[in-house]
Amino acid sequence: MGDPAGPRRPYRNVARWIEKTGIDLLNMRREEAEAIFRRIGITFAVYGEGGDPERLIPFDMIPRIFSAAEWRRVSAGVKQRARALNAFLYDIYHRGEIIRAGIIPEHLIYQNEAFLPEMVGVEPPGRVYSHIVGVDIVRTDAEDFLVLEDNCRTPSGVSYMLENREIMMRMFPELFARSNVAPVDTYPDELKKSLAEVAPPACKGDPCIALLTPGPFNSAYYEHSYLADLMGIELVEPGDLFVDEGKVWMRTTRGPQRLDVIYRRIDDDYIDPLAFRSDSMLGVQGLFNAYRAGNVTLCSAPGAGIADDKAIYIFVPDMVRFYLGEEPILKNVQTWRCALDDDRAYVLDNLKDLVVKEVHGSGGYGMLVGPKATKEERRVYAERIKADPDNFIAQPTLNLSTSPTLGEEGLSGRHVDFRPYCLVGADTRLVPGGLTRVALTKGSLVVNSSQGGGVKDTWVLSE
């Protein structure tokens, strides 16, 4: 927008439609959409902020659009990355070739908190550790897509991809009739297929699959129940499961029922108090042993989190070359590791231009956005970096692309990022779409929903 040549080509159809519809009507429709979201119950719990315990994520009605050509590139890049990350996980829990080859320093792996020694030598079905890889992508110019971070544990937000589309189709059917938008509603089927493909080899017939949730108080509970429903599998809480003779069982009205695959949306620390945190009230006693014995498949595998560690992120392009023998299609954002003397010196000298993140942090908590911070905030943060340099990385504040977004006074550009959800089973699958998150505050770069970001529908146009 604002370009003298007018909107970019993929957006032209939508631009015409916006003009015809008018901002007032669009704003009215947005209120309708929010009422629908509220009634259906698509809400998001934000921890420790008081106020509405079941808050809505703001929804922006203007879709973010990829042309078919753009999507081909993103899609190939994301699948490539997902395969490399899984190959990396298999490697480090087995021979560690990438360390022997001198590509990744040993201590970054073996002394990493996200590395689970208990997983060494375990053979997950299909050698898949991370079955759903969420890759956060930004764009800085017309050519390049950059990866901001990978999510290899239990990336959330895919329900918004599905519901945003659902709402858009309900409210603007005429727009879809005119545009050639690739459907995303096959995601639950594809996910179920991927999960079934990684059932334990000993499992004969249709595997029994369940989604393991911490329960209704988890912020993503809506998504858990929504996905379980669309896949037609049970939504279980830890109390519904028990382990007997190394096998996992669900408590049902007919008595115990054997379980083969668990799509777990519970962190490693909490899945099994016997193996991990003994103070966990959440876990299933003996689950990890059942997994190690090959009697049940956990998706994602315990210990998969090391692949999305921010200290490891820097090496993902090298992984692509090392394991796949290909050139990475998606680039990384330039990243400085505060652990290295030269990098740290640069970071401390240039704090006002950089975004600094904790290596193990997530969700936008505990980061410093240099240009937005006060002098004092930067000084305090610099002390934190000096005290524990290994714990920090820094990236330039990117000139992120913006996407037209509806505000009270009309359309204006807001920064966006994009998360597609790559499925890995026997095949690698990617539904044409994903979650576009948008920073609703003008000039803001933080798109996390816990920090006041919103969401948009994402369109991939067919040729």
Place this chain on the structure above:
Amino acid sequence: MMLSRTANNLFWLARYMERAEATARLIEMGQRMALLPGPKESNEWRSVMMAAGAVDAVDGDKAVSEARVVKTLLLSADNPTSVRYCMERARANARAVRTSLTQQQWETLNDGWRRFEKMTTSEARKNLGDHLDWVKTRTATFRGATEGFMLRNDRYDFLHLGGYIERANMTLRLLDVKYYVLLPETEVVGGGRDHYQWRSILLALSGHRAYHHNYAGDYSPWKITDFLVLSPRFPRSLKFCYGGIRLHLDRLAEHYGERHECCKTADEMLERLNTKDLGEIFQSGLHEFIMGAIGTTYRLSDEISDAYHF
């Protein structure tokens, strides 16, 4: 087959919905009775509180005010028979089993569930009728969404079992509070007072019109008792509720290929209701009969939980 926890949530979801409606109707009855020119000393609000099990909130023989009732039975966040408590619990149970409910069932429970959260007693009293209507509409819509769209599987059966058990319970509790006005000897008290009391019982169960259709307008304790205990047609009578319970237990037994203790308990109760006539019930003591039936219903609820592992 389903998770035991799911069965538990569905069973209680239905109980709480049924209870929310019953409490709303009780309050409505109290309000109607308070407007009638009746003997003030009989204070219907008192029996409303007793029937709703809010015994602690009743202070000896003292009259109970409407404000007190609204606070305890409509707005209380922790009285297990208050409308707010029941609606919130129903929703919480539903939220835990969303995948077992239809979209419309869920939306009915989710829409406006926080209505009473910040309401003060005086605000609630200003539009009491509207609030009670809202509750009745919610429960009716939920029932409609259930009947119209829910698959007739075991989930449907657990939902109905909870509903019928709660409903039987409510009818029995009301009879327990009012049994003395239904004893034949109270007829000697005669006149306006009994008429007034009988009418209140029927109002609380929304059965006054149905009663008139069935018994041609003549109030008598025998007929009212007959209506509430033995009528096969009145959907809140004990016999009707037990008929529903047996139907759904039979369906489950067939579905799972196994009969449990709970089936026997329901059969025996129904057998008693089918073979006894009112004379025998009165002869062996109405109060004893009611107490026995309350005990059986509690036991039945436990037996259902045991049989299906929840």
